[in-house]
Amino acid sequence: MLAQQRSLCGGSKVPASTLLPLARAARPCVPAMGSSPSPQVCPKLNQDVRRQLLTPLRSSLTTEHVTSPGNGVAQPSLHSFGKLNVEDAYDLERNDWNTTSLSVVVLGASGDLAKKKIFPALFALFYEGLLPPEFHVFGFARSRMTDAEFRELIASTLTCRVSARERCVEKQDDFLRRCFYSPGQYDEAESFQDLNRRMGEVEAGCGKQRSNRMFFLSIPPNVFIPAAGGAADYCSTRTGWTRVIVEKPFGRDSASSAALSRGLAAHLREDQIYRIDHYLGKELIENLTVLRFSNLVFEPLWSRQYIRNVQIVFSENFGTEGRGGYFDQYGIIRDVIQNHLLQILALFAMEPPVSLAAEDIRNEKVKVLRSMRAVQLDDTVLGQYRSRVHSGRTLPGYRDDKTVPEGSLTPTFAACALFINNARWDGVPFLLKAGKALHTRRAEIRVQFRHVPGNLYKHKFGPDLDSASNELVIRIQPKEAIYLKVNNKVPGLGLQLDTTRLDLQYQSAFQQSELPDAYERLLLDVVNGDKRLFIRYDELEAAWDLFTPLLHEIESRKLIPELYPYGSRGPVGAHYLAAKYGVRWGDIANEEPEDV
Ligand SMILES: NC(=O)C1=CN([C@@H]2O[C@H](COP(=O)(O)OP(=O)(O)OC[C@H]3O[C@@H](n4cnc5c(N)ncnc54)[C@H](OP(=O)(O)O)[C@@H]3O)[C@@H](O)[C@H]2O)C=CC1
Numbered sequence: 001m002l003a004q005q006r007s008l009c010g011g012s013k014v015p016a017s018t019l020l021p022l023a024r025a026a027r028p029c030v031p032a033m034g035s036s037p038s039p040q041v042c043p044k045l046n047q048d049v050r051r052q053l054l055t056p057l058r059s060s061l062t063t064e065h066v067t068s069p070g071n072g073v074a075q076p077s078l079h080s081f082g083k084l085n086v087e088d089a090y091d092l093e094r095n096d097w098n099t100t101s102l103s104v105v106v107l108g109a110s111g112d113l114a115k116k117k118i119f120p121a122l123f124a125l126f127y128e129g130l131l132p133p134e135f136h137v138f139g140f141a142r143s144r145m146t147d148a149e150f151r152e153l154i155a156s157t158l159t160c161r162v163s164a165r166e167r168c169v170e171k172q173d174d175f176l177r178r179c180f181y182s183p184g185q186y187d188e189a190e191s192f193q194d195l196n197r198r199m200g201e202v203e204a205g206c207g208k209q210r211s212n213r214m215f216f217l218s219i220p221p222n223v224f225i226p227a228a229g230g231a232a233d234y235c236s237t238r239t240g241w242t243r244v245i246v247e248k249p250f251g252r253d254s255a256s257s258a259a260l261s262r263g264l265a266a267h268l269r270e271d272q273i274y275r276i277d278h279y280l281g282k283e284l285i286e287n288l289t290v291l292r293f294s295n296l297v298f299e300p301l302w303s304r305q306y307i308r309n310v311q312i313v314f315s316e317n318f319g320t321e322g323r324g325g326y327f328d329q330y331g332i333i334r335d336v337i338q339n340h341l342l343q344i345l346a347l348f349a350m351e352p353p354v355s356l357a358a359e360d361i362r363n364e365k366v367k368v369l370r371s372m373r374a375v376q377l378d379d380t381v382l383g384q385y386r387s388r389v390h391s392g393r394t395l396p397g398y399r400d401d402k403t404v405p406e407g408s409l410t411p412t413f414a415a416c417a418l419f420i421n422n423a424r425w426d427g428v429p430f431l432l433k434a435g436k437a438l439h440t441r442r443a444e445i446r447v448q449f450r451h452v453p454g455n456l457y458k459h460k461f462g463p464d465l466d467s468a469s470n471e472l473v474i475r476i477q478p479k480e481a482i483y484l485k486v487n488n489k490v491p492g493l494g495l496q497l498d499t500t501r502l503d504l505q506y507q508s509a510f511q512q513s514e515l516p517d518a519y520e521r522l523l524l525d526v527v528n529g530d531k532r533l534f535i536r537y538d539e540l541e542a543a544w545d546l547f548t549p550l551l552h553e554i555e556s557r558k559l560i561p562e563l564y565p566y567g568s569r570g571p572v573g574a575h576y577l578a579a580k581y582g583v584r585w586g587d588i589a590n591e592e593p594e595d596v
């Protein structure tokens with residue numbers, strides 16, 4: 001087996017007899033798991049070991065290391081190495097792929113997310129040459145599978161993102177050869193010891209002195225903590241960094257989220273935890289700060305002085321099909337609004353950060369969240385889709401889903417108005433709306449500007465000046481675009497005005513038939529230790545504080561959601577909510593063809 005693995009790994013061969021003393025020397029003092037690092041008590045590594053094992057290079061330190069460790073967030077990852085001198089710990093955090101291998105472990109490897117997103121994203125990164133030469137994937141789940149079966153499972157999920165890519169099949173074969181499977185229970189020490197052994201064998205076969213390990217918890221929330229514990233306690237690398245990606249849901253409310261955070265903190269330090277929100281990895285969201293902070297025409301307008309309201313809208317033209325069991329325990333507020341849409345809001349509304357460093361950005365986002373008042377029930381509309389016959393086809397209602405409990409009151413649609421109580425946004429409604437089984441699949445940010453004071457052409461617009469005000473639309477998906485609605489003279493004699501678009505359509509402007517998937521960007525960020533697009537524990541806490549009272553009220557009062565037909569635009573109540581704040585939803589105009 002080892003010989004076969006060696007032949008898989010192209011790098012230089014360092015025998016295990018060389019690696020063991022290095023690893024031992026690199027662990028001069030072993031702390032209790034989860035204990036905080038105290039660099040002063042540890043001697044620096046022996047210089048010979050340093051030379052062989054570590055290459056000092058301060059310039060590649062990630063931002064988390066240069067911020068003060070006093071805030072409990074920005075400590076270097078000493079966990080897997082024991083109590084090290086800070087300098088040594090910094091070295092171990094770097095990626096030097098000449099000396100280091102990378103192992104990505106997918107816990108829940110048999111599941112939907114792994115197949116749909118994680119394996120294809122890893123392959124895309126591998127295809128583009130963005131992963132190190134010594135890179136391996138380990139699947140872990142309860143299902144029993146051989147390596148060969150696991151490779152078959154992965155093969156069925158892989159595509160070449162852009163058709164007819166060069167040497168795609170060859171690359172797929174190369175990728176599959178790097179995949180290994182280790183079955184086990186999420187709460188069983190021996191299972192993780194087996195996994196660790198397997199990883200050790202494969203890594204040793206690569207001939208690299210060090211190994212970095214990245215775990216993706218792609219499992220249901222009831223096993224998050226035991227699985228994180230198993231991974232951290234039994235599978236942490238001793239010669240590099242160990243990072244753990246956690247998928248939502250991060251709890252159901254403030255208390256359960258805090259319990260989850262405590263559970264994770266018992267095994268991992270905050271800087272090892274990457275809480276993923278895949279909306280932050282979408283191209284247009286990544287571009288949001290570029291658009292605002294590097295264009296003079298936008299940044300000065302980004303306040304209550306010029307912006308009347310902001311709308312963040314998510315709609316899907318399909319129901320919970322198959323995911324009703326999960327969805328019913330959470331509902332649309334927890335599934336989409338409290339995380340994806342609120343994250344977009346925070347990024348949109350934050351003050352300019354000191355720099356683009358992760359902690360600077362996250363500091364500003366958390367300030368926005370903490371400046372908001374908790375969402376009020378009066379400012380919320382709930383809906384649930386019902387069945388509808390469309391073109392002779394019966395589209396099932398939410399409660400027709402076999403996995404949904406009978407008589408469920410879980411909302412599949414919600415709209416709410418939020419306010420940021422700071423100088424920049426005082427009084428500006430931020431309207432968030434999300435729904436399943438609506439008329440279209442779309443996610444966008446709409447910024448409606450105030451009307452022009454003393455507009456010389458006022459008489460051309462009729463009494464509703466707001467309807468002729470500028471609107472900036474950032475379409476996150478599909479057909480990514482940024483367009484600004486402006487008033488313009490219709491060409492010709494006479495003076496007729498019309499609203500038209502300054503239009504940036506990504507597909508035509510950038511001639512890329514497909515953009516990288518959010519998971520590609522985010523996985524690569526984890527490899528690079530970049531936490532800009534991941535949720536910090538205090539952001540999460542602030543996000544739950546905003547929604548927990550509302551969620552408890554909805555549930556304790558057993559509020560009945562307004563029914564809306566599958567494929568419609570959602571409950572009428574959403575329009576009353578907007579009207580309460582003098583707003584009209586921007587997405588009601590038929591700007592794009594409907595696509596039910
Ligand atoms: N699927 C999606 O589109 C999205 C998922 N997520 C989140 O990602 C995580 C994974 O999602 P997804 O892949 O859909 O989940 P799955 O329900 O497909 O579960 C993943 C794997 O976990 C194991 N598993 C399932 N149920 C249990 C259980 N009750 N106890 C122990 N193990 C179980 C199964 O593997 P085995 O039985 O082999 O151990 C399964 O293959 C979840 O936290 C989910 O909320 C987030 C965003 C989108």
Ligand SMILES: O=C1O[C@H](COP(=O)(O)O)[C@@H](O)[C@H](O)[C@H]1O
Nearest residue numbers: 278279316335336340443477518
């Ligand atoms: O997190 C989730 O997101 C998906 C929508 O993601 P997208 O990238 O396809 O827009 C949503 O369907 C799911 O309910 C939710 O859990």
